[in-house]
Structure formats: structure tokens, C-alpha cells
Amino acid sequence: MRTTADRIRTWLLGTWSLLAILFLFAPIFVIVLFSFNDNQGRFNFTWQGFTLKHWKEPFAVAGLGEAMGTSLLIALFTTLIAVALGTFVALALVRYRWRGRGATNGLVFLPLATPEVVLGAALLGWFLTMGLVRGFVTVLIAHVMFTLGYVVITVRARLEGMDTHIEEAAADLGAGQVTTLWKITLPLLAPGLAAAALLSFAISIDDFVVSNFTAGQTVTFPLFVYGAARQGVPPQVNVFATAILVIVVCLMFANLAWQRRAARKEGIPVPEAQPLGI
Amino acid sequence: MAEADITLSGLTKQFGDMVAVDDLDLEIPKGGFFAMLGPSGCGKTTTLRMIGGFEEPTAGTVNLAGTDVTNVPAHKRDVNTVFQSYALFPHMTVAENVEFGLKRKKVPKAERKQRVAEALELVQLTELANRRPTQMSGGQQQRVALARALVNRPQALLLDEPLGALDLKLRKQLQLELSRIQADIGITFVHVTHDQEEAMTMADQIAVMNEGRIEQLGTASELYDTPKTAFVANFLGTSNLIDAKVLSRSGEMAEVEADGGARLRVPASVLPGSDTEVRIGVRPEKLDLEAIDDGSPSANGDNVILGHITDAAFVGVSTQYVVHTEGGDELQVFVQNSADHPPNLGPGRRVAATWDPTTTFAVNREESDGA
Ligand SMILES: Nc1ncnc2c1ncn2[C@@H]1O[C@H](COP(=O)(O)OP(=O)(O)O)[C@@H](O)[C@H]1O
């Protein structure tokens, strides 16, 4: 029996959730909205009418296009390196027994738990000590370092759910270790790898704190926005931010759909498929 | 015995302090259906994994067709395994699963297709060639695993409780099918199971394993009729075991005296060594009961033990009695409910349990643990 109290509770809960979601999404909505603002002057804070002109000329602001390109390139390399390295770390952690395995298992968490400011400052100190010129490469190293943990955790989870007898069966049928890796292990890991790649890309492309410490003269998209904010953020920033948002969200949903489909087909339980896989 | 296909010598596997397989010697004959039977945890899987190359022996050697393969990795051994979990490749179709081994051997494409088709036909899965294994029932997956292994025409096929995950009816059906396939293709099958009935119906030869060792090797009827250890006597069916002293060993039949004083005859060939303290046994269905409230029993050459019934359970085809003997033993007696055997003996009746002396066996005395 639904009592009046029940109904009120349901109603209150619903309203509360709606408010929470509004609170979360209002800033994002404003960013998207103001990419269409026909602003006058340097500032883009008050709504002055609809226009598509910023979308037609996204590269009109000096340096913004370059910063975006740098960010994309760093995110791409970060993803490739972190996924390749992280997959082998995960394989080593799950499939083999070696000295230091337990320690490594714990240590991969550390960069995720460390506050970014600490990480950035530490990396800066380290690069200075090593006499490395700060720039593209140091940002890349830093990004690989703190995305690696996410990759290891994502891939490890999928590996642990895999029946080890499947790889033994491949060996039983005459496949050496390399063939087994290529034909069996990696294909079965694919959904995990995709999730890990997406995560690395998303983390890298919007990183500010660590990049700020390690970038030197190199300007990434978040660094550009930060620098521009003092004189007024050009609407083109909103355009790029919106584009990134749309692309990342689309990729996440595509990945989710793909994981679900793969899970159905293979009968492998994907635990409560989440876009970011953790 | 035919030429040995797989020879295990002094094979030992330790996991830390745990001895899973203990100095095991075994010859598995070529072309037969060989079963390894034992309770869960006795080391069957570990033994099979050492034959397949998935587990490295702590000591001892594995020989396949006369070649020492102890240090040969799994993917270079000419044996194939049907895993208990089937371990099918979930991202490949049934046909791709079956083709996998042939591709690794670089068999030409035309021949590959033909052999895959033959293998699928052998296990009656031709129609399902393009399905994914995960869309199939347990029994069908089992057949895919079998086809995937057999298509390679290995020297020997290793099966680790292949029917363990299936329900009883399907299991019976696949038992028959496996036997048929083995007879058809003549490859050595090494079938691991904890189900004594399965081992007895399917295998030509059975090795009974216990605590990492082979207790006894023989055909189903040898193991059943003349078990050599108490473990075998109780793991395969039920047995009555009676401690006794040897009185004489002359001729074909030896004479022993049970602890209760009954004089019994035993085939001399089954008595171990020259011990005087022995433990003899007889199967419950070999025993017969005779009420003796009127005078002494009619012996006519049978072994006789006197006692009284403490329990009688009617189970349809037979009645199962428990007889408490004068020597203090408990005997299980299964009597067929035929016309000349009305089930009219109740608890408390004094009876003579009688049996044909030639059906008596003897087990090692020092081993007292039964299953
Ligand atoms: N990888 C392992 N690590 C430690 N102990 C193991 C391992 N594999 C098997 N064992 C132990 O070895 C014994 C024999 O196991 P197993 O060969 O699987 O028995 P069975 O197949 O007859 O049930 C068991 O006590 C089991 O716990």
C-alpha cells in the first residue's frame, strides 16, 4: 500500500535528484550555450544574442588552434603509450608470479591517490634535477605516468575475470606465447583496452595542474584557457570545449554499447558497464 | 598389455608443502580408453596437467610414445586436452574454435575446411558451425571442446572430468557417445573422473587414485571383484571387510579364521604375501541369508558367518540387511527380491550369512581407511 507519506517521500526524492543534476550540469550547459553568444568586446559573460560565427571561425583567436593541436597530440601519444605499457604491466601482475609483484600491485594506485599538485611539483623538481628541458616531452612523460595506473586497473580487472584455461587451451592446440597473446588474450581484452584508452585520453586532454608544472613554454588547451581567462575568455574556447565534450561523450556511449554487445555475444559478465570502466 | 603410449615414472608434484602427486608410476596403453578414478583432491587434475605440459613436475618424467617430454612446453606436445570448463574461445565461432589447432600446424586451407567439417560431423554439430560457443548449451559446448581437440588427431586425448558439469541424463548419453567416438578413431583417451560408475562403464582400464598415488590398476571387473586395498574396495561399490588369521595355505583355497571364530575359505591367489594377519572381503550382493532358528545352517561348501539382523530395508529390487556377527563385525547383505526369496526376515532374526568362497577377496591389512 502506498501511503501519503510514501508519495511525499517519492516526490521529494525526485525533486532533490533533479536539483542535484541541474546543479551538476548547469555550468556545462552555460559553456555550450555561450559558444553561440554574439558577444561584444572581450568578455563573454552576458547573453547578447545567438550567432554561429564562432563555430565558423574556431581558429580566429591566435594560439588557440595550436594549443588545441598540442593537447590532442599529447593525449593521443599518452593514450598509445599508457595503454601499451599498462597492458603489459597488468598481464605481468595477473599472469605471472615474481618478486615485487605485491609491491607493484599497490604502487600503481599511488599516482591516482596522490594530489595532482604534489605530483606536478614533484615532477617539476625531478625534471629540473635531471636537467630536462620542459616542453612537449615532459608533459607527455607526466601524462603517461599518471594515466598508467588507470590503464593497469582497468585491464587488470578484465584479465582477472578471464578463465586462465582459455589461454592454456590455446597452448594445448599448438599456439606459442606470442600467438596466444595476439589471437586469444588481446582480443578478449579488447573492451577493457578501449575503456582504458578512452579514460587516458579524457584525463590527458583536460589536465591542467600537472601540465602547468611541466609544460615550460609549451601551451596546451587547458593552459591556454587559463592564460586567456585574465583578459576575457574568447567564445572560441567554448566552441572547442563543447566539441571535446560532444566527442568524448559520444565515444563513451559507443564504447558502452560495444561492451554490452560483446558481453552479450561472449557471455562474459561485464560488471555494471560504466563508460569509464572503473 | 599393449605397447605403452604414456609412461609416467616417479612423477611427483608439490605445491609448497602439499604433495599433490606422490612418486607416481603408470603406463597407459596405446589406443585404449583409460580412466583415472579417485575422489576430489586426490591429484587427478594435477597428473593430467603434467601430461599436457601445464604443470612442471617437481620430480619424475613424462614419456609420450617413447619420447621424454618432461621439458617440452605444452604447445609442442602431441596431446590435446578437453578442459573441465571447456575453455572454448568465446570470440570465435564453433568452426573457428575447431580450426584453431590446424592453423597453428599450418595445415593447408582446403584440408583444414575438410577436417573441421569431419570433426563437427563426428560430434554432430555440423548445423551449429557458425554459432558462438556462448550461445550453446553445456552439452553442445562439451562437444565443441571434443571436436576442437580431436581434429588435431593427437597421440592421446586428455579429458578432465569432461562430463562433470552436465546433468545426469546428458551425462549418460555423452558417456555412450564418448565411448563410441573413442572406438571409432582409436586414439588413446585418458579420462579423469571421480564417478566410479562412469569409469566402470566407459574404460578398458582404470587406475584408482588416492592421495597422489595409484592404489590399483585394472579392468572394471578386476577392481570390483578383487580389490587389493580397503580404499578400492570401498570406493568402487560397497564391501564387507573382516580381519582374519591364516590357518593354512595349501592348495587353491586357503583357510582363515575370522576374529569371531568363523572358519572361512579364501582363494589362495588373492592373499597378499606370506602374512598371517589378513583382511578379507566380500561384496554385499554375494552374500545370502538363511534363518537359523531351527538347527544349524546347511554349509555345502559355502563360507558361513553367524549373526543376527539389526536392520532390514526394502528397496524394490533387493532388500538391504545389516547383520551383526558373533565376531562383532557389521555385514551389509543385499538380497535379491526374487520368488524364492520372500523379504520376510526382520530385525532380531538369527541368521547365517553364506557365500561362495571363490568370491572372497583380500586387502592390505595395514590400510584401514575406507572411502
Ligand atoms: N596450483 C595449485 N596450488 C596449490 N595447490 C594446488 C594447486 N593445484 C592443485 N592443488 C592441490 O593439489 C591437490 C590435488 O588437486 P587436483 O589435482 O586438482 O585434484 P583432483 O583433480 O583429483 O580433484 C589438492 O589438494 C589441491 O588443493
Ligand SMILES: [Mg+2]
Ligand atoms: Mg580435478
